[in-house]
Amino acid sequence: MFSNVPFYRGDPIYSLFEEYEKDPRKNKVSLSIGVYCDEDGKVPYMRAVKAAEDEITLNLGARPYLPMEGMQSFRTAAQRLLFGEAHEAVKSGRIATIQSVGATGAVRVGAEFLRVNLNSNSVWISDFTWETHLDIFQACGYKVSRYPYYDAGTGGVDFGAFHAFLDGLPEGSVVVLHACAHNPTGAELSNDEWTKVAELMVRRRLIAFLDMAYQGFSKSLEDDAFAIRALSDAGASFLVANSFSKNFALYGERVGALSVVCPDATQAENVLGQLKATARRTYSSPPTHGARIIEKVLTTPTLNAAWHAELDAMRARIQAMRHALHDALSSKVGAERVNYLLVQSGMFSFTGLTPAQIDVLREEFGVYLVSTGRICLAGLTTSNVEYVANAMAHAIEHANR
Numbered sequence: 001m002f003s004n005v006p007f008y009r010g011d012p013i014y015s016l017f018e019e020y021e022k023d024p025r026k027n028k029v030s031l032s033i034g035v036y037c038d039e040d041g042k043v044p045y046m047r048a049v050k051a052a053e054d055e056i057t058l059n060l061g062a063r064p065y066l067p068m069e070g071m072q073s074f075r076t077a078a079q080r081l082l083f084g085e086a087h088e089a090v091k092s093g094r095i096a097t098i099q100s101v102g103a104t105g106a107v108r109v110g111a112e113f114l115r116v117n118l119n120s121n122s123v124w125i126s127d128f129t130w131e132t133h134l135d136i137f138q139a140c141g142y143k144v145s146r147y148p149y150y151d152a153g154t155g156g157v158d159f160g161a162f163h164a165f166l167d168g169l170p171e172g173s174v175v176v177l178h179a180c181a182h183n184p185t186g187a188e189l190s191n192d193e194w195t196k197v198a199e200l201m202v203r204r205r206l207i208a209f210l211d212m213a214y215q216g217f218s219k220s221l222e223d224d225a226f227a228i229r230a231l232s233d234a235g236a237s238f239l240v241a242n243s244f245s246k247n248f249a250l251y252g253e254r255v256g257a258l259s260v261v262c263p264d265a266t267q268a269e270n271v272l273g274q275l276k277a278t279a280r281r282t283y284s285s286p287p288t289h290g291a292r293i294i295e296k297v298l299t300t301p302t303l304n305a306a307w308h309a310e311l312d313a314m315r316a317r318i319q320a321m322r323h324a325l326h327d328a329l330s331s332k333v334g335a336e337r338v339n340y341l342l343v344q345s346g347m348f349s350f351t352g353l354t355p356a357q358i359d360v361l362r363e364e365f366g367v368y369l370v371s372t373g374r375i376c377l378a379g380l381t382t383s384n385v386e387y388v389a390n391a392m393a394h395a396i397e398h399a400n401r
């Protein structure tokens, strides 16, 4: 019966991480999956999360189904974090937000919602992007194409090409944008550029679909939400998928949200209904535990302040590692070759290393990078950064031989 089921070659990110876990070498380094690790190379159990979880556990109780759209207080708290408490769109009730199964689940529900309700069938993703965007939209029946984004010459965004390209897209096209800390390149738009993109989205009647998996990992929780605020202020109708996996270090709880910004509260109510229907036919309703923790932290002032401080420290550690790798590498291969590290921001950078160089890093040094050359800086520590820099210099040298 299943003889024609093809072999699954695995996911480039998850499978590589599984390979890393099996690697017996003591000095191995994981720079592949987008997971924050602390100075000891461990995923942290954040103090604010622990305090909230301790309190919740005292009162666990029975767990009936959540509504299809998720926990009301969590959804309100998530909306306020993304858009700002005082934002007109929040106050006027014109945003439909559901709790989702991670940001991946939010992208999937959003893609299906647009396909079914707007008959959308063409989507544009950045060149490069998080490749699961391609898989999700294809699975929902879209034709997926790429827009120009990354400028390998500067390590930043080729804004001229990007903006001109979007300006030529057919009305109603769905455009997936990374709200901050672009995955995989780390190349971000400036605030001025976001304002121009927001204006373009409205003028050309394009549907922006923001993916924000790394809020708090580029500049700050507030500043990283600039793209969302710019689109709302410009009067755009758009979607945002956001994740709490990274900024709460609660990867396994799979908590995210999908928000759809509408012109008015009546449309938002109808959209919410269709999001619920999409959730119902996909997984019925989301799980309870992780959302409870996040809601408690976001709505308890002392825990919220503690969480902000911890997240600030995580971001500062990544930033310090970014600079340490830059300094260690530039003395070995020349500053020009590694300038991209200082241009880019967030958890990732795009090294430009070739698949052959990446093989050398993994096979000879136990340093794991995904084959596109993306590096997760959160896997670096003060004790392994010099080792990684040496390994990268060796791999670059190897290619020159």
Ligand code: LMR
Residues within 6 Å of the ligand: 013, 032, 033, 034, 035, 130, 132, 183, 213
């Ligand atoms: C990543 O890009 O490594 C993370 O977002 C994990 C994932 O789901 O791919």
